[in-house]
Amino acid sequence: MKKRLKFLTAPALVCLLALTACGGNEDTSGEGDSDNGGGEANETETSGDDLYSIDDFEITKENDGEAVGGILNFGVVSDTTFEGTLNWQFYSGVPDARVIEWFDESLFAFDEAFNITDEGAATVEVSEDNRTFTITIKDNVNWHDGEPVKAEDYVFAHEVIGHPDYTGVRYDAGFQNIEGMEEYHNGEADEISGFNIIDDKTVEMTFIEPNPSLLGAGLWYYAMPKHYFEGVEVADMDSSEQVREKPMGFGPFKVESIVPGESVTYTKNEDYWQGEPLLDGVTLKVINPDTVVQALRAGDVDMVDVFPATQFADNADMSNVDWLGRVAPGYSYTGFKLGKWDADAGEVVTDPDAKMADVNLRKAIAHAVNYQEIGDRMYNGLRFPATTVIPPYHALYHDESNEGLGYDPDLANQLLDEAGYEDVNGDGFRETPDGEELTITLAAMSGDSTAEAVTDYEIQAWSEIGLNVEKLDNTLHEFNSFYDRVEEDDPAIDMYSAAWSVGSDIDPSGLWGPKALFNYTRYTDDKLQELLADGLSEEAFDIEYRQEAYNEFQAYMNEVVPAAPTLYRLEVRPLNKRVSGFTWEVGNNDLGFHTIQLNAEEPVVDQ
Template sequence: MLKPWFILMLAVIVIAGCAKESSEAAPSEAKQITVASSTDSGINRLDAASYEGMMQAYPLIYDSLVEYGEKGEIQPALAESWDISPDGKEYTFHLRKDVQFSDGTPFNAEAVKFSVDRWANKPEHDWLLTSKNLKSVEVIDEFTVKLTFTKHYYMTLAELSYPRPFRIMSPTSVEPAGDPEGKFVKAIGTAAWVQAEYIQDVQTVFTPNSTYWGDKSGIDKLTFKVVPDSQSRVLAAQNGTIDIAGGEVSKIPLESLSLLKNGEKTKLATQKGTASYFLVVNDANKAIADKKVRQAINYAVDKQSIARDLFDGTGSPATGILPTTNAYVSEDNNKGYSYNPGMAKQLLNEAGWKDANGDGTVEKEGENLVFSLVLQTEEYPEWKPLAEAVQDQLSKVGIQVELKVLEQASYYDALWKNKDYDLLIYRTYADAFNPLSFLMALFYKTNEAPAVAFGTEQLSSLIDRAAATLTDEERFKAYNDIFQLMNEEAMSVPLFYPDDLFVVNNRISDVQLGATTFRPIVWEKLRLDEQR
């Protein structure tokens, strides 16, 4: 394992080297765009049926049967068209005939079956009902494949667009070749890019796939350079050694936006987002298990001041758990809690938490009300000032908060494995994952497993009902009931709805932001000014 100081030194050397090379390069080499990444791409373990590696790397290599477009419109991709049986249990996909994998392997129904067999009915994908409910996959002919499910599920097409685990990989990506249980050896797909170079924790270089069936890229190299430190990303954007930073790939510190918005070499590209930042509450904590305490926390947080003072117009204050840019989320079912510290104090008092000694902290049975608040800053540097604002606001109603900044891996362990927190800043999923997949992943409990975040049998029943709906009218009613219950029970603390935001070098034109966080920019449509 490379030491962090060595990785940083190597990254600086590589960045400086690339800057020197670009000034001396031949014209064809000038058509290179460098993207800052907060983490390694993990291209050497980018099995399409896994969750390894950077989410945004998957669509560069692997296509899906269908794509998720603007406002949830499902668009053709490797499947030109599809038929759905009246009962919603059978999906027949008619595949493109002009496609091959980047290594020359034919793309056909057998290749699709190989990929499906690789993810179907695996326990790690049970939160995705497309996997859990798959009954069979059948090759009808060379370019027709049918998926049959045990029950109707309205999110099937949306889930098939996900970056993982449903994308289509070549049978030659594993050993033995074509074995659905084979060992992954290399990322081979049909999408617009192929791996050209990989230095772990330093950079991954992609070049255009010469066999790609879609529009060809206008650039020769797309490099994802690992720059873990957010301030280093700002400096690299200012001096032009990186061309793009932002989104879920590499967050930019909010305090630097004014410098980059109309910089000598930089500009911003933004659009309304579909994700939100919120507090996960751990109901294993005895105090948090009390609904009045959870409601008090919601009333104590001033979302308007957070949006105004911290985020400088790059998003909006949160109300409910998801913004209305998502399907089935509306103003009516997304009201949330207003800022009311007086009501917060009253609820704490009713729950038995009182400031008996006048020290500013409420107590009960001789114990102060103190919560840990877990966060990470490698991917989300803005979470530190956000956590500090929450800490300050909760202190004003008598709740003390101790901030715990963890390394990225430990942070995710705290959320997904050991539940070692009282409060934890997290972000909802976005676009194609909302609302259902996000709710299933975080708030759904079964007899075998508790919810990752907060869950009740009633909520799980409502989520099941939403999944089984056949019409939009039924779906709206189901989600109205879900969001109303989540709000009444204060199952989370919504904080902020961030915009999708990227810092882009001025030499890049035609920046088209994507419809999803896993394809945040339509990379193959990027152009350099000299290419006009």
């Protein structure tokens, strides 16, 4: 029986942080890929009129007027190129995801609570014991070359990720829970026994242990065209033509051409399963944060993925756009390097002797920075202090009662004193408890002038509690090289400032689990593993039990602090006045990329 799924206090830096305290209203701000900030409050206050909240934005712009077809110009706001790994199984960075989502998509649709619905390209039924899932792909879902999306394509995606020669970052505990996956991954079996293909459009998959995430967004969302990758070895896939030059999906638009790292031209997929798109095509291009305002005002772009928060207040009155906003699915954090990744074992190995191993040192670093001030002054309320590693985007499980590691420099100093970090030689910086010089190297991502100024200000905040923190190579690093070095556990990095985008699934194991490559802190312990397992246990099928389990997880993460959450985000997205038919609302399956329309041949220009 099966059931249907439901469900420096330096003047220049102070001036920059205050935005208008020095030199009038000139906009010198921008946004990098991570948020940092802190230090001493400046005397200039941001007026209440300059602070924004989610209540100031709509999340949807319904279709309005008559569609004229045309080409939508879409901007990915980034100070660096996109890497070009254009396949869901292999990508690792947000810029690549921005490219992929126009031409390929999830098989599943979700409601506002992230439960799978019947409105996606595939439906799901689950057995009474919550272990066997029957996925049925709808008959009208076809790849861009006209071939049907088949059950074998869904299985193939798992075979690629689980293959011993897989070069991506997706293989984790979730995949290991599929029956027969570990044997396949270890080269002991030629296929994954947990899959049973019923017919071309239907497949059963069986898990070793049931867990509540599987009833919602815990399945792998994506299929991979097996026929298209025929003859390509798994070890070569991430560099193949099928991934880099001519990627293919079943989404509303087809890739026509790519200028590597810079732009993509799409044409509409007339055979799209939800109906022919209202646009004739899309031109996607990377736009530097420093020039995005000019491009929007001139009508050079109709939409961007996310507008730089630090530039919003000065441009909120842009006359040719409508602003949408939402609570972002993610958070920024300061991560501490606490071990290494064992590639052979596929797991993190925590080093008890790491430079940042003292939890009081980590807590002091978290308490030293005033993120409320940064959120208000630098981002005009579009950033606000993060308290836990489950963000408010996951409203059902975010613990609002947890106050987090708030700004408290006195406590930071006390923690360091008690841990034995003292300024032995009188140079203003603390030495280790063993009396050795302590220099902490921070890796941070580049952006525009603001990214470096905020990082410098944060370093200043740490210096005020006696910690000597220096930028890696005395500079900021562009997105791709930053993550290359963090992922490779560059021994020069002691801590790093980054951001994490969460998916639909609440399960945090993909970032903090012992077998998660994305666990860049390389921290694990027995209790953390128990808490992560508890959130996926049979008892956690009860929502209240699962909420309590994740509340305990959030509290424990703030106790051991492998990473200190810093800022949550409100994202804002401008739409040229000629654009409608778009939503950011979770569970609104009536509006997607195929419903975006242009109501005029030419974009509206700012007056």
